[in-house]
Amino acid sequence: MVDAPAGAALPVRTVRSLDEHAAAVLALSGPLPAVSVAIGDARGRALASDVTAAVDLPPWDSSAMDGYAVRAADLRPGVVLAVADDVPAGDTRTVELPAGSAVRIMTGAPVPSGADAVLPVELTDGGTSRVRVDGGVAAGAHVRRRGEDVRVGDVVLRAGDVMGAGAVGLLAATGHVRVEVHARPRVAVLSTGSELVSPGEPLRHGQIHESNGPQLAAAAAAAGADVVAVVAVRDDLTAVRAVLADLAARADLVVTTGGVSVGAYDVVRDALLADGDAELVHVRMQPGKPQAVGVLPGGTPVLALPGNPVSSFVSFEVFVRPLLRRMLGARGVHRRTFTATLATGLRSPAGRRQLLRARLDWSTGAPVAELVGGPGSHLLGALARADALVDVPEDVTDLAAGSPVAVIDLREHDA
């Protein structure tokens, strides 16, 4: 289906649903090539290959308590055992437990051979040469067996896992110094508009501060990208073409905002049609209707988002972020979604899937979505408060307070 604006000599647009456009965007790239990184730099990266354990965890039978390594059968209340040795954590000797005695041991120290349990110090008089037993424990008590957690050769992390703090700890514990991950996508952000001035500069009538660039750069970095450029240019076709060519040469993905609609000075649209292999799209969504997708000369993918700040924010979430996650090599590229209860009623345009900013209230235990900021795509004031997007299907025009709604969770999660 195409959308040809009446009267004007404007280029035709492909009309698509949000899901159709998201699929077209995801087709732009697969995961980037593998690189090796130190485990200290692995957080937020996706593994390019499975990781196997290089050691057992625990690597040897280990005490879970401060106390005495014993044979459980020797324990009777009131019995006194000779303390044959003292094994602190870090003791690398191979110690043996003589018959009828105890070895003082600390948490994390290797259990002497011959011992089958650790008697916590609280169940004794704490003696250092002789120890009085005040209670008993069963065989196996407080002993962490070699390999009970992880065995050498076990696959502990899989290709496509995005590593959080837990994964980094596991890599270190299982003996890894470096891991193979996918390269971070290098992203260049281009804002267009002659009305844009840098934050901090005084505003003349007709001017606004450039906010999409910093906003998208922050979102891309949070998604795991390496933001290599954040540039703003005037609505000048020659300048936009030159900047796009420069950015294409240094990035794996170029993201633009503004100038993609039907205006007389919508220069991104014109630059992409002049130089790129790109498609102008009318997406049946609100906000985010005008989009373009394609490749720049040299093959660098380009996504052109609408200029309204909320439109670019939402478009990033549903189009750019999944592509970045795919390039990063993540197995799951989409945000978590779940059902929440709508706090207030809403209306939505027929034939456009609406994504409304919301704040989730968890105070009752189940999520309640409170809309923030209104439907206008210029309403930045409440954007920082939004931690979810309420997802209203194309054919739904009215929802009453208390209705169940699908929400996209915007909060960051590891993995």
Ligand SMILES: Nc1nc2c(c(=O)[nH]1)N[C@H]1C(S)=C(S)[C@@H](COP(=O)(O)OP(=O)(O)OC[C@H]3O[C@@H](n4cnc5c(N)ncnc54)[C@H](O)[C@@H]3O)O[C@H]1N2
């Ligand atoms: N006649 C029509 N006009 C418009 C239509 C339409 O279908 N017919 N669609 C509207 C919709 S929906 C959107 S969304 C916008 C998108 O247009 P552009 O992508 O060409 O964006 P601009 O016109 O350049 O800017 C829109 C708006 O956003 C502000 N802006 C742009 N860049 C930035 C930035 N980097 N930082 C902050 N704010 C920015 C800009 O000043 C405008 O106010 O088109 C509608 N029009």
Ligand code: MOO
């Ligand atoms: O699609 Mo525009 O993004 O509705 O405001």
